[in-house]
Amino acid sequence: xxxxxxxxxxxxxxxxxxxxxxxxxxxxxxxxxxxxxxxxxxxxxxxxxxxxxxxxxxxxxxxxxxxxxxxxxxxxxxxxxxxxxxxxxxxxxxxxxxxxxxxxxxxxxxxxxxxxxxxxxxxxxxxxxxxxxxxxxxxxxxxxxxxxxxxxxxxxxxxxxxxxxxxxxxxxxxxxxxxxxxxxxxxxxxxxxxxxxxxxxxxxxxxxxxxxxxxxxxxxxxxxxxxxxxxxxxxxxxxxxxxxxxxxxxxxxxxxxxxxxxxxxxxxxxxxxxxxxxxxxxxxxxxx
Amino acid sequence: xxxxxxxxxxxxxxxxxxxxxxxxxxxxxxxxxxxxxxxxxxxxxxxxxxxxxxxxxxxxxxxxxxxxxxxxxxxxxxxxxxxxxxxxxxxxxxxxxxxxxxxxxxxxxxxxxxxxxxxxxxxxxxxxxxxxxxxxxxxxxxxxxxxxxxxxxxxxxxxxxxxxxxxxxxxxxxxxxxxxxxxxxxxxxxxxxxxxxxxxxxxxxxxxxxxxxxxxxxxxxxxxxxxxxxxxxxxxxxxxxxxxxxxxxxxxxxxxxxxxxxxxxxxxxxxxxxxxxxxxxxxxxxxxxxxxxxxxxxxxxxxxxxxxxxxxxxxxxxxxxxxxxxxxxxxxxxxxxxxxxxxxxxxxxxxxxx
Numbered sequence: 001x002x003x004x005x006x007x008x009x010x011x012x013x014x015x016x017x018x019x020x021x022x023x024x025x026x027x028x029x030x031x032x033x034x035x036x037x038x039x040x041x042x043x044x045x046x047x048x049x050x051x052x053x054x055x056x057x058x059x060x061x062x063x064x065x066x067x068x069x070x071x072x073x074x075x076x077x078x079x080x081x082x083x084x085x086x087x088x089x090x091x092x093x094x095x096x097x098x099x100x101x102x103x104x105x106x107x108x109x110x111x112x113x114x115x116x117x118x119x120x121x122x123x124x125x126x127x128x129x130x131x132x133x134x135x136x137x138x139x140x141x142x143x144x145x146x147x148x149x150x151x152x153x154x155x156x157x158x159x160x161x162x163x164x165x166x167x168x169x170x171x172x173x174x175x176x177x178x179x180x181x182x183x184x185x186x187x188x189x190x191x192x193x194x195x196x197x198x199x200x201x202x203x204x205x206x207x208x209x210x211x212x213x214x215x216x217x218x219x220x221x222x223x224x225x226x227x228x229x230x231x232x233x234x235x236x237x238x239x240x241x242x243x244x245x246x247x248x249x250x251x252x253x254x255x256x257x258x259x260x261x262x263x264x265x266x267x268x269x270x271x272x273x274x275x276x277x278x279x280x281x282x283x284x285x286x287x288x
Numbered sequence: 289x290x291x292x293x294x295x296x297x298x299x300x301x302x303x304x305x306x307x308x309x310x311x312x313x314x315x316x317x318x319x320x321x322x323x324x325x326x327x328x329x330x331x332x333x334x335x336x337x338x339x340x341x342x343x344x345x346x347x348x349x350x351x352x353x354x355x356x357x358x359x360x361x362x363x364x365x366x367x368x369x370x371x372x373x374x375x376x377x378x379x380x381x382x383x384x385x386x387x388x389x390x391x392x393x394x395x396x397x398x399x400x401x402x403x404x405x406x407x408x409x410x411x412x413x414x415x416x417x418x419x420x421x422x423x424x425x426x427x428x429x430x431x432x433x434x435x436x437x438x439x440x441x442x443x444x445x446x447x448x449x450x451x452x453x454x455x456x457x458x459x460x461x462x463x464x465x466x467x468x469x470x471x472x473x474x475x476x477x478x479x480x481x482x483x484x485x486x487x488x489x490x491x492x493x494x495x496x497x498x499x500x501x502x503x504x505x506x507x508x509x510x511x512x513x514x515x516x517x518x519x520x521x522x523x524x525x526x527x528x529x530x531x532x533x534x535x536x537x538x539x540x541x542x543x544x545x546x547x548x549x550x551x552x553x554x555x556x557x558x559x560x561x562x563x564x565x566x567x568x569x570x571x572x573x574x575x576x577x578x579x580x581x582x583x584x585x586x587x588x589x590x591x592x593x594x595x596x597x598x599x600x601x602x603x604x605x606x607x608x609x610x611x612x613x614x615x616x617x618x619x620x621x622x623x624x625x626x627x628x629x630x631x632x633x634x635x636x637x638x639x640x641x642x
Contacts, residue, residue, distance in 0.1 A: 035414030037362065086596050092413045093360055097552055098595045100362070104545060104588035108581040221541060225425065228418045232411075266429045269422050273407055276419070280410040 002136040007254050009139060015230075015250025016147030017212065019243045020205030021223050022230035023157055024198035026242040029231065031174045031194040032088065034095050038103035040224030042199050045106055046072050046206035047215050051119060061121040061211055069203045076199035080192040088191065103220065110217035118214035127211065146208050153201060154243045160197075161239070170194060202227075222265075229272040235282020244284050300480070308614035319465050323458045331453075334461050335529065340570055341464040342526045345471050346543065347550040347562040349518035352475060354548075355557035356487040357511040358494065360413075362544055363420025364519050366427045367397040369538035371520030372527035373431055379447050379528075381436070386448055387459060390524040397520020400427075402513045409509070421541075428539035442534025445527070460529045467521050476559050487511065491557060545584075549591045555601030560614050564603045 021043060028034045036042075050068045053059040079102070087094040123142065130138040161167040169190050172180035177187040209215060209223070226249060234245025249268050256267025275283060301309075322337065323329050346364065353359045374393035379386040404423055411419040432440045448456060478484050486507050489497035498504045522543075527533045546569065554565020569587070576583040598605045606612060 029414070033414070035418060037418070083592060083596060087599070093354065093358070093556075094595055094599055096360060096414055096417065097548065098592055100545070100548060101552075101588045101592035101595065104549075104584055105592070108584040108588065112581045112585065221421075225418070225422055229422065232415065232419075262429070262433070266426065269426045269429070272422060273426070276407055276410050 002134065003258075006137050007258055008251055009137065010143075011251030011254030012247055013139070013143035013147050013250070014254060015247030016143070016150040017205065017208055017246075018226050018230050018250050019150045019154060019246035020146070020208060021202060021227040022234075022242050022246050023154060023239055024200075024202040024205075025224075025227045026231045026234075026236075026239060027157070027170075027194055027198045027201070030236060031170050032095075032191050033092060034084070034088075034099070034195075035092075035228070036195075036198070037096060037099040037224065038106060038220075039099075039198070039202060039227055040220035040222065041103045041106040041110075042072065042076075042220075043202045043206040043209065043223045044110065044215055044217060044220045046199075046203035047119070047210035048110055048114060048217075049203075050121070050207045050210065054121060061123055061207060065204060065207045068207060069200045072203035073196040073200040076196035077192045080195040081188065084195065085188045085191060107217055107220055114217060116216050116218065118216045119210065120214040121207070121211045123211055142211065146212070149204065149208070150243070153204065154239050157197075157201070158239045166193060226268070229268060232282060233272060233275045235279075235285030237286035238284065241282060241284035241286065245282065248283070302613060305613055316465075316469050319469070320462065322465075323461055331457055334457050338461055338464045338525065338529045340566065341468045342522045343546055343550065343569070344562060344566045345464075345468050345518055346522045346547040347554075347566060348471055348475055348559075349515040349522075350544065350547040351551045351556060351558075351562050352511055352518075353515045355551065355561075356479070356484075356491045357508050358491055359508060359512060360417040361420045361515075362417045362541075362548075363408075363422070363424040364515070364547060365539050365541060365543040366420065366424035367401055367516040367519035368523035368526075368543045369424070369427055369431065369535070370400045371397040371523030372533050372538045373437065373523075374520070375524045375528050376437065376443065376445060376533055380443070380445055383447075386445070386451075386528060387463065390463060390521065390528060393524035394517050394521035397523070398513050398517035400520075401516030402509070405509055405512055409505075409512075424539055424541075428535050431539070432535040438534070440535060442532065442537070445531045445533075448528070448531055460525065464525050464529075467525065471518055472559070479559065483507075483510075549587050551601075552591050553587075553594050553601060555603030555605075555607075557600070558603055558607070560607075561601050561603040564606075565601065568602065 021040075025036060025039050028036050028039075046068050049071060050061060050064040053064045053067070054061050083102070084095050084098055087098045126145075127142050129141045131141060131144070132138050159167075161170060169180070169185045170193065172183065172185055173187050173190040180190075181187055205223075206215075209219075226246075230246035230249050231242050232245070233248050234241035234243070248271065252271040253264040253268040257264030259267070323334060346368070350361065350364060353361055353364075371393045374396040375386065375389045378384040378389035378392050384392065408416060408419050408423055431437060437443060451459075479487065486497065486502040489500060489502055490504060490507060494504055523538060527538065550565035550569045551562050552565070553568055554563065555561025568590075572586060572590075573583055576586060594601060600608070
């Protein structure tokens with residue numbers, strides 16, 4: 001009984017981290033139907049970008065997140081303007097193939113610089129301290145912090161899309177880029193903002209993931225798949241759906257890991273396939 | 289303008305394409321004869337050639353999927369792995385002749401694709417692409433947990449040691465060459481058939497193809513199964529050749545990365561494209577062999593640049609620039625008794641049926 005509750009709570013907290021991976025992917029798909037294959041590699045890139053000030057300036061990893069987020073926003077904006085906008089058209093294939101190329105460049109570039117050694121951020125006792133809720137249930141302080149940040153950022157993204165002028169532009173472009181253009185919304189600039197936001201959010205996820213566990217240049221693909229699964233399980237239309245999808249994935253992985261080492265990820269994949277079989281539009285799909 | 293009886297034929301071939309067919313036949317004969325030639329018969333060359341042929345077959349399969357059926361797959365390694373493992377299951381564990389196991393393995397991969405297709409076909413476009421990747425991961429983890437197949441560390445094809453090494457190398461080389469030739473000719477003939485017409489229609493517009501009576505769903509399923517058969521054969525041939533398999537190698541993403549880059553750089557949606565792409569791919573690889581990850585960095589950069597500035601690839605650029613078709617699929621109207629210039633002027637744009 002305690003064990004089951006513990007598994008669910010740990011899975012829930014892991015899901016909070018996955019939501020940070022997934023919301024960015026949900027943004028680019030929602031706004032411009034782009035499935036960014038390099039999403040996971042950008043996540044790893046953000047972790048390595050944070051590694052530099054942490055190692056050389058002895059900056060606290062939490063402080064390092066801020067400049068990295070700004071940098072990743074600029075990178076996303078620029079990449080969309082310089083490379084991806086040129087490939088956007090009626091066909092989904094060209095921009096997706098471009099992100100595939102970018103993904104290989106990033107992964108091998110990081111491999112070239114940092115080799116395959118696994119890295120991690122040290123945050124002292126915060127990384128190991130936990131709050132005891134009962135005899136056998138303990139919540140790690142850091143995973144809880146990640147979960148709270150994840151909820152706040154999901155809320156912030158939702159509000160950004162529903163309440164602000166940029167959000168209106170993003171939604172209008174998503175619905176009909178041409179008509180939005182007639183209203184004075186420049187689609188190419190909007191797309192650039194979307195990729196910028198996407199990478200800024202995944203940067204937070206990347207540094208948190210680097211604190212929680214280790215990362216190598218090869219960590220990207222797995223993160224992309226978790227993000228993708230969360231988006232599909234949740235269904236399109238709301239960021240809370242994506243958040244819920246991430247939590248379901250986290251709980252599934254946690255429950256699977258109880259069966260045996262190595263079964264966690266497989267269980268996550270199987271839950272994803274089961275959702276696909278039963279409700280391919282996602283569990284919390286909402287048409288806009 | 290032309291009032292007299294119209295005197296024309298619908299032709300597909302041009303002088304260059306006829307020459308290309310004969311060149312292709314000559315190349316096929318040379319390829320099959322390689323093992324008996326003095327310099328080329330070395331084990332190192334034969335091994336390299338098998339690898340090149342495997343990648344070329346896989347690229348043709350990826351092109352058939354993405355270039356014609358509009359299905360981008362990032363999960364083709366699923367069927368490379370299933371094909372590879374099937375050889376080990378049939379030959380090593382069930383005692384089937386190793387060489388006979390190769391076609392059986394291809395069929396097993398095709399069956400695996402057909403059985404899992406209802407699931408992945410619930411996704412479209414970009415979702416389909418990543419969804420097939422998840423499927424490949426499920427297969428990888430699944431095979432890693434079968435201890436009879438060596439679990440995560442894999443196993444060796446020890447039954448092959450009973451066969452003389454030289455004979456083994458020649459046999460596997462000839463199987464690879466035959467598969468490549470059959471696949472290349474087969475795809476070309478397929479694209480020229482009614483089936484191919486449906487596919488090209490599908491490539492250009494799914495909605496329009498459907499409205500003209502093309503059964504889009506069935507067509508996609510057929511292409512997906514067929515390309516998985518090819519991928520399965522690639523896995524079967526490659527891992528029979530290197531005699532060892534492990535889940536991480538067999539279900540490695542690099543299989544599909546290589547196939548994608550070969551097609552994108554060479555020219556997506558054309559039969560000649562992957563051949564040009566493979567030449568560039570392996571040319572760059574031998575140039576950058578000593579630089580490790582730089583090779584993939586350069587390949588990625590070349591692919592991105594090609595997508596940005598020459599979306600139809602190197603071959604597409606050449607074709608548009610000089611109007612050369614080595615393996616033409618389109619039909620042209622050739623008016624008899626007119627000068628070449630006149631015929632060109634009277635012919636509607638050659639792109640009518642591509």
